[in-house]
Amino acid sequence: MIRRKSASPDVNLNLNVRGLKQSATLAINERSAELIRSGRQVYRLGLGQSPFPVPQPVVDELKANAHQKDYLPVRGLRALRDAVAGYHRRMHGIERSGDDVLIGPGSKELMFVLQLVYYGDLVIPTPSWVSYAPQARIVGRQIHWVPTSPENDWRLMPDDLDRACHDDPGRPRIVILNYPSNPTGDTYTSDELKALAKVAKKYKVILVSDEIYGELHHRGQHVSIARFYPEGTIISGGLSKWCGAGGWRLGTFTFPHSLRWLLDAMATVASETYTSTSAPIQYAAIRAFAGGTEMETYLAHSRRVLRHLGRHVWRSLRDAGASVSEPVGGFYLFPDFGPLRERLARHGVADSITLCERLLGDAGVATLPGSDFGRPPQELTLRLAYVDFDGARCLMAAQQIPLDQELDRAFLELYCPNVMQATAAMASWLKKLK
Numbered sequence: 001m002i003r004r005k006s007a008s009p010d011v012n013l014n015l016n017v018r019g020l021k022q023s024a025t026l027a028i029n030e031r032s033a034e035l036i037r038s039g040r041q042v043y044r045l046g047l048g049q050s051p052f053p054v055p056q057p058v059v060d061e062l063k064a065n066a067h068q069k070d071y072l073p074v075r076g077l078r079a080l081r082d083a084v085a086g087y088h089r090r091m092h093g094i095e096r097s098g099d100d101v102l103i104g105p106g107s108k109e110l111m112f113v114l115q116l117v118y119y120g121d122l123v124i125p126t127p128s129w130v131s132y133a134p135q136a137r138i139v140g141r142q143i144h145w146v147p148t149s150p151e152n153d154w155r156l157m158p159d160d161l162d163r164a165c166h167d168d169p170g171r172p173r174i175v176i177l178n179y180p181s182n183p184t185g186d187t188y189t190s191d192e193l194k195a196l197a198k199v200a201k202k203y204k205v206i207l208v209s210d211e212i213y214g215e216l217h218h219r220g221q222h223v224s225i226a227r228f229y230p231e232g233t234i235i236s237g238g239l240s241k242w243c244g245a246g247g248w249r250l251g252t253f254t255f256p257h258s259l260r261w262l263l264d265a266m267a268t269v270a271s272e273t274y275t276s277t278s279a280p281i282q283y284a285a286i287r288a289f290a291g292g293t294e295m296e297t298y299l300a301h302s303r304r305v306l307r308h309l310g311r312h313v314w315r316s317l318r319d320a321g322a323s324v325s326e327p328v329g330g331f332y333l334f335p336d337f338g339p340l341r342e343r344l345a346r347h348g349v350a351d352s353i354t355l356c357e358r359l360l361g362d363a364g365v366a367t368l369p370g371s372d373f374g375r376p377p378q379e380l381t382l383r384l385a386y387v388d389f390d391g392a393r394c395l396m397a398a399q400q401i402p403l404d405q406e407l408d409r410a411f412l413e414l415y416c417p418n419v420m421q422a423t424a425a426m427a428s429w430l431k432k433l434k
């Protein structure tokens with residue numbers, strides 16, 4: 001009997017998908033959970049998930065709307081779209097109406113649909129969040145990584161953006177700028193945003209301003225680049241980070257009037273794919289975007305916790321010999337262990353993947369390698385998310401301390417023990433290597 005050699009199981013996959021693995025952020029989360037189930041102590045600094053609970057008024061709205069069972073309009077609930085436009089007006093002085101807003105099941109999905117409908121290259125700084133590039137690859141777009149440097153805290157420099165565009169100035173492009181940044185925790189000043197906006201305007205790029213961490217600027221001073229390039233900027237946001245609701249899956253895109261055709265095209269694809277975003281979640285989101293004192297208090301306390309904890313982790317890593325910039329927003333740090341290269345190499349660590357593997361294996365700290373963010377594999381960078389703590393308990397305790405007071409080390413030890421222990425474990429692992 002002649003046996004037919006069986007074909008490789010993925011042989012019929014779309015070539016753009018073949019070879020792609022599960023997204024790094026979700027893979028490390030599942031791996032950490034598995035290790036914990038098998039009895040290992042793992043500090044979960046891999047997935048970037050808000051530790052804080054969804055604010056109570058928003059939870060109450062969700063409960064009150066559990067009965068909402070009908071499909072909603074493809075673009076989103078009118079009252080929610082108006083609330084999002086109102087939010088941008090209030091927060092950033094950006095004039096948009098509800099007609100300019102598209103609601104989706106997470107901003108990640110909206111980014112994907114945008115790349116699908118718009119024929120243009122994807123231009124992103126390196127490092128950038130793990131999913132922008134794979135999404136471009138799936139839909140067959142060219143990816144143009146723009147270099148940055150640690151001396152500039154990995155920020156995109158206007159000259160480098162200009163260099164990326166000037167050879168073929170009329171080429172259609174989507175530039176994604178994410179600030180406060182995932183993975184670095186850094187952000188841009190108003191002047192830097194103005195300078196970047198000038199280049200974006202010069203080449204008429206579609207600028208996606210990913211402001212999902214905007215409300216988590218540690219001092220509440222987030223500024224949107226849409227103020228300086230209103231006609232070409234799509235503001236991307238959602239509930240996942242500042243409202244502690246990643247699993248609710250609600251994202252928003254706010255377009256300038258001149259890009260209404262793009263919103264329309266995305267809505268067409270939405271209507272043929274996900275139909276509309278979960279109804280109860282949309283009703284609840286109206287409350288979140290409406291703002292008010294309770295939301296502001298929740299945010300002020302969240303920011304203070306992140307500011308103090310981020311600063312502690314930053315200092316510890318710096319003192320342990322890493323090169324790392326002080327966080328300004330969000331909940332990430334992007335240390336570079338390059339200064340310890342020789343010491344690490346003596347122990348078989350010469351690239352970011354091995355670095356993260358060893359940190360997980362030897363110190364029990366889950367992080368993600370810089371290579372997942374578009375950095376060269378031999379560079380010793382990694383991203384950590386300082387979110388492994390019980391945010392509800394921590395926020396409750398923080399609320400007892402007046403906002404003008406600092407949160408001291410004893411507070412952090414008590415309410416963010418895993419992050420504190422993880423930081424100490426990383427530092428002592430580095431110290432032990434001789």
Ligand code: GLU
Nearest residue numbers: 025026046047048049182
């Ligand atoms: N944005 C988060 C992160 O970078 C997780 C969500 C996701 O990747 O889908 O860790």
